[in-house]
Amino acid sequence: MSPFMLSPFRLAAAELRRFRGHPIRTAALVAIVLIPLVYGGLYLWFAWDPYGELDRMPVAVVNEDTGASVETDGETTAINGGDQLVDQLEEDPIFDWRFVSADTARQGLEDGDYYMVITVPEDFSTRLASLSGTDPEQATVEFDLNDANGYVAGVMASTVEAELRNQINTAVYVTFATTIFGDLTELHTGLTDASSGASDLADGIGTAQTGADDLQSGLGDLTAGAQQVADGANQVSDGVDQAVDVAQPVVQTLADNWTRIQTGASSAADLADRADTDLDTVYGTLCTGDPDADADACARLQTYIDDADQVNSDIQSADDTIQSTSTDTLDQASSDLTDLQTGAADVATGASQVADAAATAQTGAGDLASGLTELHDGAETLASSLASAAESVPSTNPAEDADNAEAYGSPVAVAEDNLNPAETYGRGLAPFFIAIALWVFGLMAYLVLRTVNSRALAGPLRSVPIAIGGWLPGAFLGVISALVLYFAVELGLGLHPKDSLDTVGLSILVILTFSAMAHLFKLAFGTAGSLLLVVLLMLQLTSAGGLYPVETTPRFFQALHPLLPMTYVVDALRVTISGGETAHVVRALVVLGAYLIGALALSSLIVAVRRRWRPDSLNEPLQV
Template sequence: MTAVRLAVSELRRLATGTMPRLAVLAMALVPTLYAGLYLYANHDPYENLDEVPAALVVQDEGTTTTDSVTGEETERTFGADVADELEDDGGFGWVETTQQDAEVGVRSGRFDAALIIGPTFSADLVSAGEFDPEQASLTLLTNDANNYLAGTIADQIVGQVRDSIAEQVGTEAADQFLRGFASIHTNLADAVDGAGQLLDGSRRLRDGTDDAADGAHDLAAGARRTAEGAATLDEKVGPLVDAVDRLDDGAGNLSSGLDDLRDATASLPADTRRLADGAQEVADGDAEVARYGRQASAAAHDVLPALDAVRDGVDTALADRLDGLVADGTLTRAQADALAADVQDQVTPVLDTQRAQVTDSVAQVDDASAQLDTLADGAQQVADGADSLADATPALADGIASAADGADRLADGTSRLAASTPALAEGVGRLADGTARVASGASDLADGTDRLADGSADLADGADELRDGLAQGLGQVPDLDDETRTDTADTIGNPVRVRDESLSSAGTYGGGLAPFFLSLAAWIGAYVLFLLVRPLSTRALVAGRSGLATALGGWAVPAAIGVVQVGLMFTVTKFALDIDPAHGLLTALFLVLVSGTFVAILQALNAWLGAAGQFLGLVLMLVQLVTAGGTFPWQTIPEPLRSLHRFMPMTYAVEGLRQLLYGGSLDAAGRCAVVLAGVFLGAIGATALAARRRRVWTVTALQPELVL
């Protein structure tokens, strides 16, 4: 009840006097004026596009098209068709003019855009039918200095015109193509009949040539067998002579080479043994050097303890000497300590530097010792390998000597064989020549009759395939009636139909912006309230009321005015602007929640920060303008603004209103309501803490640094 009494007291304060009442009424109307004017101005801007001036320049000279079936010629001027389509229903207020006037008009702002249709437009459109294709082009002239969106809309309009022209030209080309099939179908039918007659004659020719071929083959068979035997023998003997000669040469080369190898390897066993002995001596030397390296490493490691002992001795001697000087009165204890510190400052860095150098040297000696050990191991492995090689070389030398003796005997035998083979080859050659001439004549006769028989058979098969192929092709060539041909050409020219199915629809451009502008208006309405309403009651703070009661009492009055604000705004939106929500009651209740939450946020900012809080509320509104995703999808905004999207309360206000206004998901709207309710509770809690904190009056509270 304390919060209610505080709210009533604040309301009485605001209602005292005519000007305060008028101020409250004005603040109640601010959101309605803001959202109403914005939505009214942007209700359906596309409906009045015909008021936007645009220039149309038609330079098309037209072209002549020839029907591929009938040969009939037709004059076509597609540029005039485009102009008629744009002037009938082309979006803008198109004015046909010259290119010079259009360019001057776009530059000066008299025209927002200009479309130029070139002189070869029609000729380029039909050039594909002449197999000399050229893309037809439209020149769109825009000037963003006049209006950026006008240029964007002009791009869309010209794109629709281009699609319409492409559909028309594609349909006509498809119709010509399909009508050509009718002529092809008739000609193929005549070709099928001719192929049948050719097949009958070729079959009779094939039967006669088969009989002649059989006799010729019998004659050629005997002669061919004799010639083949003689030729085979001749083929065997000829390579035999060459092979025997190559064998003789190879045997001689092998014998000579093995003799040379035997002579060269005679001293190999002794040489490999000397190599093994030398490698062992190297390995022994490396092992001795490695042992010395390990001794040096051990000695180096003894240096560091000795150096540390010297340093400790110096420190002890210095301390004893200073104690003696103090004891005999030469120095005071303070002087002795100061002198000891000076000595330490000068001596210690030097000793540390020397010890670091000794440590580095010890590490280098350790590395060298490890490398010497590795070298010694490698040298021993080399010595072991050389010893194994020396053991194996005597057997290798004996094998080479045996191979040389065998090669000498092989060379003697191949020489005798090579001397006797030429006479054998000469006799076999004379026999092969005679039988080949006999077989050649018989083969020529048989080949001629075979070619004749094969040709007649191929002719019959080809005629058969020709007839079947033509018959099959005749069945595949479409023979369409006029209605089917027209429907098919229309489908080829425009193969895809887009069917627009919307799960929910905003209706108009203004309806699409309504969630954003209503949310923004609610924030502005809450913001202006605290230009007049105090966030916390001074009387309640002085009286020591509880923080929560004081916070709720300060929130209740602006929240009640906020209900009036959103009520007026909802009424104007629904009845005056004809934006009919899919869920009217839920939309109104959600707007009340949005307004109450925004009031709580701004109350908390004002309660904690005073005039700075009012400024921060304005900054927060600006941030939410670009992060709430009220116009473009929020995913399109850059970082770091995109990361703020989920943390701004207006995000959930816009999303919830979208679902309720357009008939979207009630679950999604409910989730947005839960988030806003959580923000409301957090803001009220923050205001309660501020009220509790402000029970203690400070100099800053009594005389603030900044007052708005």
């Protein structure tokens, strides 16, 4: 079998064996493999996260503010917004701040020592102080740039201008608040004390609320007891009415006939006394000194005499009482019974009123408890509001305000959500520069590798294996180059794609496609093919949408955007690295596959055409 009747893989191996035997030839293959790493890796390395290093950029700050004073409630308050701003910037080093004079800053900006100069004019505080008057003026802060020091540096500075404005606005806010409220520290302290007092008030009201609840409960018991007393007083009043109704007429009758009663009583007393004396005389006559007296009869008589003495004594005592009691006394007793009846009725009425009043007091105590509950809640709300107000008042100490710059400087926050964040500048541009690096590989590879084996071209081997055999060395080295680039960026820079296997697989397909296209152009046009590859690279750089949205580019590049393969490579790598719609990856696979198959088919056709020898085929029209 002829040595030229070989498979494409043996043709590729034969091409690679040409580079054995001399270090320079071997180094040439190694250089080809490292081209994407040198181009893509180095660029991504130096541009991986420039915005994370802005604090290394020297920026001059010139404070020419002379300060001002403002009168509030009869008190003069000195303000200095420039010093406040300087302190604010020192607490948050967005850039490498250099606080210098105006002349130094101007000269440094011209010499390139500073990328930007921030100047606080001398009337800064004066204009801020005017905000408390009737003719307010807007204060200004000057930003000076010099594109001669690097236009991109100015762009980078402008990307954080919003944050810088927040820092400035915070200093302005504190200064302005000072002009309106005076010493914010005192305001903060006052609000804090008021909040503490409101908390104490809430606690005291809570205690009062508990007492009101207890009072309501006690009044409930009092109401029940008072009602029982009222019921008892009514019963007593009814009983007194009945008793007085019976006794009062009797007493009045006695009063009316008391004189006759006294006379009768006196007569009865005299009669009893005489009878008692007579009994004593009879006993002396019958029983004393008479030996024949009947002892039993005398004993019984003595018993009667004793009883008569006792009765006489009682009658005399009753007579004394009757005689000592006047008619006025009985009249007074009759009147007292009437008063007793009236008093008992008044007591019953009063007891009922007490019961009613206790019930009303109980209801009032309930209303009081309810009102104290609302008052307690209101006091707690007041305490909370005052505490929040105290926290919202910034201290005049910039160190305490620096962390709140965004809140004070920009009251309205924008809530931003990124579905698939790239996280760093370099990671966001990685799809674009990986695609460029892999294209550059194909451009450089076929400056060293042959596109076709000349001896196989003259032999009987079919055109398709010859064309594939000419492409395979570049494809093989390209796969190695793509893997070297990926692992270098992954391990060295921390690419960390969302889907590593898809990223590697897509990179391999890209290098196979780009190398096949480079092989086609070099095979079809020779040295001019390399120039065409450079032109095609330029067109893809400007139309792939890797740096700017394609909609912002001229219509010419928008028209090229869907036609060139790098567009689909960038879209797909964005998905595999940062995440996104899988449809972009599928579309890229289809398009790249079509380009790969189309490039190999055209290469086979060109090989077939070149096998028809013509006189001008022995010498290329242009060689480099």
